[in-house]
Amino acid sequence: MANSQHASPGLTKTFLSEAGLISAFAMRAIRVAFQPPFELREVVHQIYMAGWRSLPLVMTSGVAIGVVLSMHTRATMERFGAEALIPAALAIAMISETGPLMTGLLVSGRVGAGIGAELGGMKVTEQIDALESLAVDSFHHLAVTRIIACMIALPILTTIMNFSGLIGGFLAETAISNVSLRLYFHQAFAGIGFVDYALPTLKTVVFGFIIGTVSSYLGYTTTGGSEGIGRASTRSVVFSSMLLIVINVLLVRIIFLLFPAGAL
Amino acid sequence: MSTADQAIRFDTVSKSFGDGRVLDRVSFDVARGSACCIMGRSGTGKSVTLKLLLGLLKPDEGRIYVNDVEIETLNSAGLVEVRKTMGFLFQYSALFDSLSVAENVAFPLRRHTRMSEAEIADSVRERLAEVGLEGELDKMPLDLSGGMRKRVGLARALALKPSILLVDEPSSGLDPITTREIDKLLMDLKASSKTTMVVVTHNVPSARRIGDQLLVLHKGHILAQGTAEELDQSKDEIVQQFMTLATDEPANASPTRSASAIGRSHKKEVEYGVQG
Ligand SMILES: Nc1ncnc2c1ncn2[C@@H]1O[C@H](COP(=O)(O)OP(=O)(O)OP(=O)(O)O)[C@@H](O)[C@H]1O
Numbered sequence A: 001m002a003n004s005q006h007a008s009p010g011l012t013k014t015f016l017s018e019a020g021l022i023s024a025f026a027m028r029a030i031r032v033a034f035q036p037p038f039e040l041r042e043v044v045h046q047i048y049m050a051g052w053r054s055l056p057l058v059m060t061s062g063v064a065i066g067v068v069l070s071m072h073t074r075a076t077m078e079r080f081g082a083e084a085l086i087p088a089a090l091a092i093a094m095i096s097e098t099g100p101l102m103t104g105l106l107v108s109g110r111v112g113a114g115i116g117a118e119l120g121g122m123k124v125t126e127q128i129d130a131l132e133s134l135a136v137d138s139f140h141h142l143a144v145t146r147i148i149a150c151m152i153a154l155p156i157l158t159t160i161m162n163f164s165g166l167i168g169g170f171l172a173e174t175a176i177s178n179v180s181l182r183l184y185f186h187q188a189f190a191g192i193g194f195v196d197y198a199l200p201t202l203k204t205v206v207f208g209f210i211i212g213t214v215s216s217y218l219g220y221t222t223t224g225g226s227e228g229i230g231r232a233s234t235r236s237v238v239f240s241s242m243l244l245i246v247i248n249v250l251l252v253r254i255i256f257l258l259f260p261a262g263a264l
Numbered sequence B: 001m002s003t004a005d006q007a008i009r010f011d012t013v014s015k016s017f018g019d020g021r022v023l024d025r026v027s028f029d030v031a032r033g034s035a036c037c038i039m040g041r042s043g044t045g046k047s048v049t050l051k052l053l054l055g056l057l058k059p060d061e062g063r064i065y066v067n068d069v070e071i072e073t074l075n076s077a078g079l080v081e082v083r084k085t086m087g088f089l090f091q092y093s094a095l096f097d098s099l100s101v102a103e104n105v106a107f108p109l110r111r112h113t114r115m116s117e118a119e120i121a122d123s124v125r126e127r128l129a130e131v132g133l134e135g136e137l138d139k140m141p142l143d144l145s146g147g148m149r150k151r152v153g154l155a156r157a158l159a160l161k162p163s164i165l166l167v168d169e170p171s172s173g174l175d176p177i178t179t180r181e182i183d184k185l186l187m188d189l190k191a192s193s194k195t196t197m198v199v200v201t202h203n204v205p206s207a208r209r210i211g212d213q214l215l216v217l218h219k220g221h222i223l224a225q226g227t228a229e230e231l232d233q234s235k236d237e238i239v240q241q242f243m244t245l246a247t248d249e250p251a252n253a254s255p256t257r258s259a260s261a262i263g264r265s266h267k268k269e270v271e272y273g274v275q276g
């Protein structure tokens, strides 16, 4: 943080220089993450903050998305008389793309804004300097722990999102045809292998890295009082969700290249 | 190492922010076990000097030695080791606002010692009692008055029993009686534990009591340096004003008032001067 003192808050930094700084921040995070002390206690606390506390949001959104997707799927499938495929089609849609991306965006909204504002507040009230003065590597203690927590929380939240989506789909279906829960899930998972689940879900580890890094960086480099904190928070959401959507395209492309059959 | 060596050495240190040169080739030493009081008008770089000492800011030029180690050459692990031996009271306390008073003071103990929870609790109570806050263990920092926060900050800075203590305006926002108690605490520490101290203060009576050496910073330079008696003899107008004017102020004078009593006020005070 000492070297960020020189940044003038008024200057509109070009996107490129900002991207360069965020990349340097990310590199440093990767390097520092492997240096002791490993701050496990703080990582666990941050997983609780980022993961556990996002559960209500992720679960309700998951169910709602499942209901809506299921209605769309039924409309399409009915045309071909393929109602039996509805659970499988929904499962594929959820697991391969909707679940990971929705979870990423929801978490970048909730957690990204939180990290940006929290670290920004700590920066402007000198609490980050206070950590340093107490012989704590603030970068490891604050940024790296949050990045790791996001990387661990996201695949778990995504799995829960997918599951909630299927429950939503089941609810929508039982309202129309009284299919049993067991049959529904049996049909849903019929066409899905482990790789089909693992690849898109592991993809969200990258999303977690993006959310944690971008919002920690913006919080860490906050200048200028309450307004600065607000700006850090907003920009955390905007930057991390934008970056996440763009990187997602790349990741999907890579998955298709590496596993032509696996990528559903 | 002999006992007469220097715990802190500032060697022709310069520091600028943008176009503003805050410190211009400043040099001074603080002998081990002695106390140095830094005085100076608002915005002259007193807080910056303390932050440089702790490596929170990097000097543009010059060298800073703490216990004969040049701190700029240290990597982050080395810096951590040096900082464990130092305590820092921030001008605006900088308490962790998500932690209670007791947790703030316990924080460095949990991090850096193998003390049991019971031992930590005892130690925390002891530190807080020293600053007169034994009853506020479970309060949150934002629910405290400015002066109370300051004292919690001091208790936290003292938690690891540092051999070097840096204190930024310990008495701002405190009543005269509490100010005396804090002064006494600092003097006791110096006497009993040979703690080296750098104390930024606007309170000349305090500085006379605590400081073995007084130092007046002005416009990036050290205007005067010496014992209180030596500074009393100074012919320099600003030094004289410092030694006399500030004495007439009530003991809890805010930096803004003592500074503006001397003349033009600094822009920054408007924001900061209000806070205790
Ligand atoms: N992080 C920073 N970025 C830019 N300028 C800074 C920074 N910290 C301090 N300054 C500038 O350095 C100068 C000295 O500041 P400093 O806080 O050391 O003053 P001070 O002597 O402690 O004053 P006061 O008695 O009001 O606390 C001021 O002009 C201030 O604006």
Ligand SMILES: [Mg+2]
Residues within 6 Å of the ligand: B046, B047, B048, B091, B168
């Ligand atoms: Mg200051």
